[in-house]
Amino acid sequence: MGIDVKYQTGFVLSGGFIKGFAHLGAIQALIEHDIRPQIISATSAGALVGVLYADGNEPYQVLEFFEGLKFTDLTKLVLPTTGFFDLEELQEFLKSHLKRQRLELLPVPIVVTATDLDYGQTVLFREGEIASCVAASCCMPVLFSPIVIDGVHYVDGGVLMNLPVTPIREECHKIYAINVSPMPRPESKMNIINIAERTYHLMFRANAMKERALADVLIEPVNLSGFSNMDLEKADEIFKLGYQTAKAIIDN
Secondary structure (H helix, E strand, O other): OOOOOOOOEEEEEEEHHHHHHHHHHHHHHHOOOOOOOOEEEOOOHHHHHHHHHHHOOOOOHHHHHOOOHHHHHHHOOOOOOEEEEOOOOOHHHHHHHOOOHHHHHOOOEEEEEEEEEEEEHHHHHHHHHHHHHHHHOOEEEEEEOOEEEOOOOEEEHHHOOOOOOOHOOOOEEEEEEEEOOOOOOOOOOOHHHHHHHHHHEEEEHHHHHHHHHOOEEEEEOOOOOOOOOOOHHHHHHHHHHHHHHHHHHHOO
16 A cells, blocks of 8 residues: 555445345444545445445435335346346346446446356456446355356356455555454254355355455444345344444444
8 A cells, every 4th residue: 555545445345145234334334423435345235235325325315225125026036047036126226226327427436346257257347337237246146147248147246255355455545344244153954045055155254354354444243144135124124233333343
């Protein structure tokens, strides 16, 4: 890091599926302490809430967009050839709620991380259609069908980089990283779904270790393990837990 960094403050938002609503609560707490991002780097669920915030909405306004929605309102069950669900509904949701439709037009710059499934590498979207880039970043393998952009198949950015600090580290003087992917010991019985989900979480947690060390301030809500990935109806509760964690860290 040099003295000629481009941005004073950057926010990094991890993946975490439904737990991503904790990002909004944490951002709200930071804003109340007069800490706002000049750039955002985000993966998966973090990318979803990140673009809606970067488009000029306050965290509570983003939360309101999801009021009354269920998981099935944002996804569509399909014949399981490349995934059990597709994300067309999520893309339509974004298009209908965004004032701007391309990443490069957002008032707050954002870097959206996805995984190139064809070549096995991380891809950083700094420009392009928001709906397709975010869907690509959110596309958990097997659960969702890959998103195709310009002939390339993309899946969840968290596969290789679930806490993307590196993409903006050299551009920022100070980085606040919010990681909403905790790894507590499982309390439920092991079955095929739980095993698959926990395997993903282990993979995401492992690739986030180096990134966590690169952040100046790390905010990790540790009370999110009780929420199912289908608990969209509990977004407000998850928001509050993210808010409480971030407020306690900043206050101290």
